[in-house]
Amino acid sequence: MLSILQEHFFAFLEATSMTLRLTAISLLLAVAVGLIVAFLKLSPNRLLNGAANVYITVIRGTPLIVQLMFLYFGISRLIVLSSFWAGALALAIHAGAYVAEIFRGAIQSIDKGQMEASRSLGIPYWQSMRLVVLPQAFRRAVPPLGNQFIIGLKDSSLVAYLGVSEIYGTALSIQAENFQPFETYVVAGMYYLVLVLIFTLLVNRLEARLDVEKRRNEPEVPQLEYATP
Amino acid sequence: MSNTEHMIKLEDVHKYFGKLHVLRGINLEVDRSDVVVLIGPSGSGKSTLLRCLNFLELAQQGSIYIDGQLVDPDSTNLDKVRARVGMVFQHFNLFPHKNVLENVTMAPINVRKEKKKAAREKARALLSQVGLEDKDRAYPSQLSGGQKQRVAIARALAMEPDIMLFDEATSALDPELVGEVLQVMQDLAAEGMTMLVVTHEMGFAREVADRVVMMDEGLIIEDNTPQQMFDSPKEERTSKFLRQVL
Numbered sequence: 001m002l003s004i005l006q007e008h009f010f011a012f013l014e015a016t017s018m019t020l021r022l023t024a025i026s027l028l029l030a031v032a033v034g035l036i037v038a039f040l041k042l043s044p045n046r047l048l049n050g051a052a053n054v055y056i057t058v059i060r061g062t063p064l065i066v067q068l069m070f071l072y073f074g075i076s077r078l079i080v081l082s083s084f085w086a087g088a089l090a091l092a093i094h095a096g097a098y099v100a101e102i103f104r105g106a107i108q109s110i111d112k113g114q115m116e117a118s119r120s121l122g123i124p125y126w127q128s129m130r131l132v133v134l135p136q137a138f139r140r141a142v143p144p145l146g147n148q149f150i151i152g153l154k155d156s157s158l159v160a161y162l163g164v165s166e167i168y169g170t171a172l173s174i175q176a177e178n179f180q181p182f183e184t185y186v187v188a189g190m191y192y193l194v195l196v197l198i199f200t201l202l203v204n205r206l207e208a209r210l211d212v213e214k215r216r217n218e219p220e221v222p223q224l225e226y227a228t229p
Numbered sequence: 230m231s232n233t234e235h236m237i238k239l240e241d242v243h244k245y246f247g248k249l250h251v252l253r254g255i256n257l258e259v260d261r262s263d264v265v266v267l268i269g270p271s272g273s274g275k276s277t278l279l280r281c282l283n284f285l286e287l288a289q290q291g292s293i294y295i296d297g298q299l300v301d302p303d304s305t306n307l308d309k310v311r312a313r314v315g316m317v318f319q320h321f322n323l324f325p326h327k328n329v330l331e332n333v334t335m336a337p338i339n340v341r342k343e344k345k346k347a348a349r350e351k352a353r354a355l356l357s358q359v360g361l362e363d364k365d366r367a368y369p370s371q372l373s374g375g376q377k378q379r380v381a382i383a384r385a386l387a388m389e390p391d392i393m394l395f396d397e398a399t400s401a402l403d404p405e406l407v408g409e410v411l412q413v414m415q416d417l418a419a420e421g422m423t424m425l426v427v428t429h430e431m432g433f434a435r436e437v438a439d440r441v442v443m444m445d446e447g448l449i450i451e452d453n454t455p456q457q458m459f460d461s462p463k464e465e466r467t468s469k470f471l472r473q474v475l
Binding site: 120139 | 388
């Protein structure tokens with residue numbers, strides 16, 4: 001196993017960079033897609049609302065591999081996408097549906113009084129959204145988003161089937177050469193595991209930094225008269 | 230506008246929530262600098278009436294005049310009207326992700342386009358007016374209920390409103406914290422603010438109000454001076470209600 005790690009160090013390094021690029025681009029797009037779809041779904045307009053529902057239903061109701069193949073091979077007569085972009089877009093569209101539901105839930109979980117208080121001060125709707133509701137909603141969305149991002153990172157392995165040499169794709173070709181599938185796949189798994197662990201650490205850091213609730217326990221000014229036994 | 234106009238005037242205002250007829254023809258006039266207290270059993274439409282005056286709810290029928298001007302929701306910029314009509318809520322609704330100073334300066338900076346420095350100075354003055362000059366950097370979660378509500382009042386005052394609406398501002402407070410909020414409201418009244426107050430604090434109504442208005446089932450059933458309202462109410466329903474709460 002060590003020999004595989006050593007021998008293919010640079011191949012896996014490049015593969016890791018490919019995995020990270022795929023993941024980063026697709027998740028960035030997924031956040032944009034998710035935010036837009038979440039607002040469509042919250043819209044009172046039935047057409048916009050319906051469009052968001054169709055998107056979420058279709059994307060959540062079909063496997064990612066089918067979506068990947070469809071974008072790369074299925075529509076090749078209409079648009080020819082590079083394997084990288086077909087993969088990144090499919091991942092983005094796929095994760096976008098889940099991210100949309102995360103954002104919708106987070107926005108809806110913010111007390112209506114927040115929007116009302118903001119509007120009562122004369123702050124217009126979208127500005128109230130931006131200044132008052134979204135910052136609080138993003139905080140609540142961080143844990144489920146982190147979860148979704150981890151899923152997205154691992155889902156990027158399916159792009160190997162479009163011929164992209166990311167971590168899993170690289171492992172596929174290496175084990176075909178060395179006939180050591182056990183060792184090779186363990187190594188590939190380790191790469192993913194390490195990436196996920198690093199990512200989890202980052203999300204936890206972010207969560208701690210954004211956590212206003214925690215500040216409740218560390219008041220700047222101790223208020224003993226209100227302390228409960 | 231001219232001083233002879235009523236600061237608030239409602240003509241035959243109706244509000245429905247679906248089939249529920251919550252306001253059934255409200256007529257009310259409030260003069261500049263007057264303090265009018267709304268009383269009545271729960272479900273009588275007091276809060277809905279306040280919310281219609283701030284256009285958080287839109288009345289389906291009737292006319293609402295603010296400072297002599299008819300507010301037609303279809304043709305009026307309601308954000309401009311709301312900026313002149315401050316509202317204080319039962320549950321404070323402070324912005325938990327912003328500190329006290331940011332809570333108070335958000336609307337002045339973003340709506341009135343005040344310079345940050347000027348807005349902060351004004352906010353500090355308002356905070357000291359409500360007795361919280363030392364809390365400007367605290368977060369809402371670090372404040373007591375009474376402190377939160379006083380910040381909420383300062384936040385509304387920062388928009389320099391012509392009218393202040395109080396929707397059961399002390400109902401969510403521990404009893405020992407009610408007084409500090411009522412004191413701030415009383416000071417505000419003394420400064421000449423036009424106020425419409427929904428409250429169960431009959432002591433406040435008696436002491437501070439110019440008029441007390443009794444509502445029941447979506448209608449104003451009695452509109453009187455505090456003394457007459459509490460000592461010799463005209464309506465049987467009023468005296469029955471007052472017997473229950475006093």
